[in-house]
Amino acid sequence: MVSEKVMDLVGKGLMLPLMEEFYTIQGEGYHKGTAAYFIRVGGCDVGCHWCDVKESWNAETHPPTAIERIIDNASKYSNIIVITGGEPLTWDMGPLTSGLKNKNLQIHIETSGAYPLTGKWDWICLSPKKNKLPKNKIYALANELKIIVYNKHDFIFAEEQAAQVSEDCILYLQPEWSVRDKMVPEIVDYVMKNPKWKVSLQTHKYLNIP
Ligand SMILES: C[S@@+](CC[C@H](N)C(=O)[O-])C[C@H]1O[C@@H](n2cnc3c(N)ncnc32)[C@H](O)[C@@H]1O
Numbered sequence: 001m002v003s004e005k006v007m008d009l010v011g012k013g014l015m016l017p018l019m020e021e022f023y024t025i026q027g028e029g030y031h032k033g034t035a036a037y038f039i040r041v042g043g044c045d046v047g048c049h050w051c052d053v054k055e056s057w058n059a060e061t062h063p064p065t066a067i068e069r070i071i072d073n074a075s076k077y078s079n080i081i082v083i084t085g086g087e088p089l090t091w092d093m094g095p096l097t098s099g100l101k102n103k104n105l106q107i108h109i110e111t112s113g114a115y116p117l118t119g120k121w122d123w124i125c126l127s128p129k130k131n132k133l134p135k136n137k138i139y140a141l142a143n144e145l146k147i148i149v150y151n152k153h154d155f156i157f158a159e160e161q162a163a164q165v166s167e168d169c170i171l172y173l174q175p176e177w178s179v180r181d182k183m184v185p186e187i188v189d190y191v192m193k194n195p196k197w198k199v200s201l202q203t204h205k206y207l208n209i210p
Pocket residue numbers: 044050051052053084085086087088110111112113126127146148174175176177178202
């Protein structure tokens with residue numbers, strides 16, 4: 001049983017349900033290949049059927065953790081911190097990101113954008129999902145748009161989403177992992193015909209690292 005006091009602190013973003021923290025190489029998108037410290041916050045109700053971290057969904061299975069502890073740990077490893085989940089914007093990211101900023105760290109987010117944007121970010125990777133579309137305000141602020149391609153309809157969805165981001169937002173198509181053999185050739189073909197897009201692969205899965 002989580003006490004009312006803890007629930008109140010979680011509500012204020014002063015504690016967060018922490019699933020895991022790990023130092024690795026950013027595998028995806030613009031910063032792929034760069035060492036980064038990942039903070040995975042539990043809780044997500046977007047419900048992507050192919051999600052590769054379904055264990056993150058139920059916030060109650062991840063211990064509410066004081067953000068000071070998260071910040072102290074993070075600053076030991078890298079000056080690039082990636083906040084992911086779960087869906088990090090389920091929670092108020094303000095206190096965590098200002099604490100990390102006070103340590104002069106670069107703070108990146110991986111988000112579906114399904115909830116209002118909180119926190120201050122150096123890099124926003126927006127990965128919209130059809131079943132819970134991003135809130136309007138995040139489109140203009142996204143630095144990269146990363147569309148997961150599970151079937152051919154996702155190319156249409158990708159274009160609809162690309163029409164809403166800023167001109168300098170970098171556009172990525174990333175194969176859904178379980179159908180990569182089928183979708184990689186489709187993505188390669190699409191990117192050659194539509195070169196405003198780039199390919200993103202989950203390179204950490206090929207490298208066998210977290
Ligand atoms: C697990 S999500 C967590 C952050 C946030 N909920 C989101 O979806 O952006 C991290 C990234 O992995 C991507 N992803 C999740 N499952 C995937 C899969 N099976 N294949 C390819 N990418 C996947 C998501 O689209 C997102 O860009």
